[in-house]
Amino acid sequence: xxxxxxTFMFYGLAVAWGLLALYAVLLGLRERDLTKQLDTLKRMVxxxx
Amino acid sequence: MRTKIILALGAITLPFLLRNLHMIxxxxxxxxxxxxxxxIFYYHLPPYFVAAMGYFTAMVASILYLVxxxxxxxxxxxxxTEIGLAFAAVNLITGMIWGRISWGIWWAWxxxxxWALIGWLVYFGYLVLRRAIDDPTERxxxxxxLSIFASASVAITYKAIEWWRTQHPGPVLSIRTGGGxxxxxxxxxxxxxxxxxxxLGAIFLLVRLRQEEVQREIDGLRRFVHAGN
Numbered sequence: 600x601x602x603x604x605x606t607f608m609f610y611g612l613a614v615a616w617g618l619l620a621l622y623a624v625l626l627g628l629r630e631r632d633l634t635k636q637l638d639t640l641k642r643m644v645x646x647x648x
Numbered sequence: 649m650r651t652k653i654i655l656a657l658g659a660i661t662l663p664f665l666l667r668n669l670h671m672i673x674x675x676x677x678x679x680x681x682x683x684x685x686x687x688i689f690y691y692h693l694p695p696y697f698v699a700a701m702g703y704f705t706a707m708v709a710s711i712l713y714l715v716x717x718x719x720x721x722x723x724x725x726x727x728x729t730e731i732g733l734a735f736a737a738v739n740l741i742t743g744m745i746w747g748r749i750s751w752g753i754w755w756a757w758x759x760x761x762x763w764a765l766i767g768w769l770v771y772f773g774y775l776v777l778r779r780a781i782d783d784p785t786e787r788x789x790x791x792x793x794l795s796i797f798a799s800a801s802v803a804i805t806y807k808a809i810e811w812w813r814t815q816h817p818g819p820v821l822s823i824r825t826g827g828g829x830x831x832x833x834x835x836x837x838x839x840x841x842x843x844x845x846x847x848l849g850a851i852f853l854l855v856r857l858r859q860e861e862v863q864r865e866i867d868g869l870r871r872f873v874h875a876g877n
Contacts, residue, residue: 603683604749611688611745612669615695615738619848622734626855633862640869647873 654854661847668841676837688746689834694842695738696764698849700802702732703771705853707799710792722788723860725795726778729771731852735845736768751815759812760805767801774798784867 672690679686705728713721743761744754755761774794781787809818820829821838830838 604685607745607749608684608687611742614741615691618738633859636866637862643873
């Protein structure tokens, strides 16, 4: 492979993978937060009954 | 069932993405003029295809919401928009890095770049607007209208390189030029990575849709809990 501007090639690839990985992590964190909220509310509803 | 589909898609998509990454770095031919930096192309154009697909899905779901008044379509619209924004951000930032080498500048107020940025900002505004409206029906109705108008930016972005010949290169794919502008090995790799990223987008969409459903369940339970207090 020609080595001109190879650093910038890696910057580009790293940014693409990094942003998509970051979005996947954010989705995971949101999923965890929603599951916690849902469990708490279900417990509250059970107690109310 | 949906979890199984997500896991199955993930089991296909991750190896596909890694295989593509290996091919993009080591196996596709070099570009004589630009050197290896042109490989950013494989993570610049395909993410925009996925983003445009997300925005288009949001537009169709928004029309269906306005016709059928079913919150399910609103959930699809917001999920697809958010995923479109994530992929469009990849497109914009990789384009800036590539432009720094190809053009010597990070950004140019060229027609294609400017319209892609305008689209991103309008869809970002769509998500911000949703947070400002409490009533779910009102929120769905107003954001559906905005999403339909915003979809015009996708069509303009697509046609910008034909309508205005500014800094950004013109069409290179053989489906638009009739061939001869891009090495077939490079073009095939581009389509393969587009497919892999579309699969990744589909996984994100399924996860995001499930979250919308859980959010609605939470809102319903909250109303029930507070109603008794």
